[in-house]
Amino acid sequence: MTQPSENLVIDAEVESNDGGYRQAPDEGARRSRSRGRLIFRRFLRNRLAVVALILFIAMFAWSFIGPHFNATFKGDAHCTPAVTPGLPGYDHTCMWDYKQNDFSSFSDGPSSKHYFGTTQSGQDVYAQLLRGMQKSMVIGLLAAVMTTAIASVVGSAAAYFGGFVDRILMWFVDMLLVVPGFLIIAILSPLFQGSTWLLLVVLIAIFAWMVTARAIRSQTLSLREREYVSAARYMGVRPARIIARHVLPNIASYLIVDVTLNVGGAIITEVSLSYFGFGIQSPDVSLGTLLQAGQDKATTAWWLFAFCGGALTLIVLCVNFVGDGLRDAFDPGSATSRAR
């Protein structure tokens, strides 16, 4: 299209003929403009989900802020400095962190010195718990986003292109589905000793995206038949652009819900890997390693197990409630979020 066309010049005649159609869309329609706001409002009607979301955010924030509000002690220059640092050299006011050992208290219960007690080797459980929560939640969120991202690319491409591409990709998906992912990670983990924990995120995602990909594939299969997709094709729009602009935005609601629900799964995977010693390696901690360390003392030194067990349960519950709430908010037929 280079030269301007004389055909499409606005003509006064049209305006007068179709004056009635120039009126603004009516008020009822305008209200539906911001779908995001509508979904947010529907989400707010689900009390449990709202409480869960607030709790999740609070726990996430606490896991980063909390370590700065731990009990203090007098230590040397190598300890984590407290909020009010003392004189340089020695006699610092220090704050317990997750690596520090308190050689004056082993396996002590909660006290003002150690809010959540200490481990057998004198580590501060409060600091360890928060560090573990931090790790587990960050890994969970990242792995969930990555899982859904891989799934949406593979699923939508397989469905959109169909035929050969579809068969190859789905064959790959089926193969990964029958491979015991947990075992593979366990076997591979010595190879990754000492490398970054981000690798763990990738590994968790690689073995978790297949079911989502299948769901996205079937959704794309029906979207592909929509007329706006055919329209785009007949206008000469390229496939990658069609997927990015027409297919994925239209399953966005599914993707968002999927991410939230995957967070719970990813956290559990991380925890169980770490529990068996394949995930986060000491001296770093995650909820999994903490649970592993605390499990055999659950009856004698309850604080070693109860705090991180409780935190894990709470996090996963919250994530699932938020996911359910989101799903209901997106689903126009659900009863819980309907206007009354």
Add this chain to the structure above:
Amino acid sequence: MTIADDRAGVVRPDADRETVLEVSHLEVTFPSEGGRVNAVRDVSYAVRSGEVLGIVGESGSGKSVSSLAVMGLLPVSARISGSVQLRGRELLGLGDKAMSRIRGKSIGMVFQDPLSALTPVYSIGAQIAEAVLTHRKVSKDDAHKRAIELLDLVGIPNAAQRAKAFPHEFSGGMRQRAVIAIAIANDPDLIIADEPTTALDVTIQAQVLEVLRTAQEVTGAAIIMITHDLGVVAGLADRVQVMYAGRIVESAPVNEIYYRPRMPYTMGLLGSIPRLDDKDRAALTPIEGNPPSLLRLPPGCPFAPRCPIAFDRCTEVEPALLPVGGEHHTSACHLAAQIESENLAVTDVFPEPEIPENPEVRIPRERRDEVLRLEGLVKEFPLMKGHVFKHRVGTVHAVDRIDIDMRSGETVALVGESGCGKTTTLLQILDLAKPQQGRIVVLGKDTAGMSKAERRSLRRDLQIVFQDPMASLDPRMPVGDILAEPLSAQGISGGRAREKISELLALVGLEPSHADRYPTEFSGGQRQRIGIARALALEPKLLVLDEPVSALDVSIQAGVINLLQELKGRLGLSYLFVAHDLSVVRHVADRIVVMYLGRVCETGTVNEVFDQPYHPYTQALMSAIPLPDPDREHSRRRIILEGDLPSPADPPSGCRFRTRCPRRVGLTPAEQEKCSAEEPQLLEVGDDHASACHYNSAASMV
């Protein structure tokens, strides 16, 4: 209970007829995100036994909701007030259990979609028998016998055998017959039919309407027929009431409504429907604007913003439904008396818009450029079986050797029942690929030897407008982006594109400032205008219109048809128009191609073919289109096709239409032999008019 003794009920004189259903001051509201929606407002009416009441209205007018309220089928969130009395018994406030005893016994129901009305896991016979068993103490055998009797009554051949079939083995029309059989199984006092033919093809619609007529004669029940199509009720209803914005705005005996409408909305509806019998009308008279939102209605007449004769009072006081003129005629309009005394016609109230003509049409057809030519186009689909080892078990002959030629400035209509191959033909053209057999020549370029780049550039000249404007616009994209898509695909972006988008929106009668809104904010008609704007973005020469108005409400449809006509004249477009509604075709097309099972059976100029159809299939199609004119509808000759379209995987030998052909009955065995042995070719039967029948003969069907 046998059928014979029920018939006595029908011949009762009018005066004796007792009131079956009396609805008074019915109000229904629903909760929504924006507040309560007043779906039905102060609706009162009565139906007497043996009477057929047509309720006509656009989507959202409250016609379905009011009847769902009668049946007690509204969701619990709905608030209902007023009174609904069935033979003197109050139905509102009855529990679901008590209503279940009435539904299916005293009230029979026929819904729009016969597939979802039947359970897929039980046989048809069992489902009808169940309807009998739930309401009567009879033995299973008797119930089954009754089921077969009913299936026979609704015209299902071989009833005893077909009763064992499951819903998926029935075609759409047969399913709807089965649903009607269930509805009349217990001799109801009232049958409520909610858009019973909307999902069906015209030829099947004619069959189903016929069955409804029979059902009414047999049971003597009152029928409430809910529809958006003024044509359907013209031949069936005794009385018609028109609903708008949740209210009844006009109610009268059927002739009064069609010949002496006294409410501008009714007049607008009548003026906006294209008719099979209008030859010379240049433009339809659309009702401008859109139906109001039922959320917080402004004071005054809800139709006032769209009414060409509204005055001050109309926006202040809502008119009451008052008697006007003829007997039992009521209208809710401040000006009803004036319309009555001056006897205003539709065109007096709604001025007929002027449509510019393309200067090209004056050039003789042969001298105009060719925009599209199909020569012996064939498209077959393999039927595959098996999962591990796929093998071919048959072939679907979707399109079988068809020829079409189209000149510039022309509208060619492709017509036929669903499954006749018209959509496949379209897709073949749009794909711009080498056809399986034959030739496709678009704007002088043969698609067979085309390179990728050539194909891409040809896409600019060939665009499509889809049937469903909701499905063809991506709901997640603002209108501006939707219109920018074809532009950016062909390398236009930035300021040029923005300018172009404003131009396009103005061209189709929308505000350029609407570019940042989403498709859901527009009404159906406006959305279809956006679809048209998108198709026009690249200034194509040939536009393929796939049933562009069939998903729209009548009052909106006229505006879109006029827009298409006007754009064609101003921009010099050519349209390939696919439709099943022959009345729309008569109005917009220059030439018509009638398809049956992948073959062309009749083709010619619209006037030739409509005035004198030669092929029996064309004749049947035309006779199946209802006319919005009760007298003509009652007096015209009707050809009702038997059965359904045969499977295109196994078409009949010889003439493909012979299995359903009404003309075959009058032929001698020797002549019939020719039909099954020899395939008829298109034969010239007039000036630019050809028909493929061995025994061509003309008949006027209007």
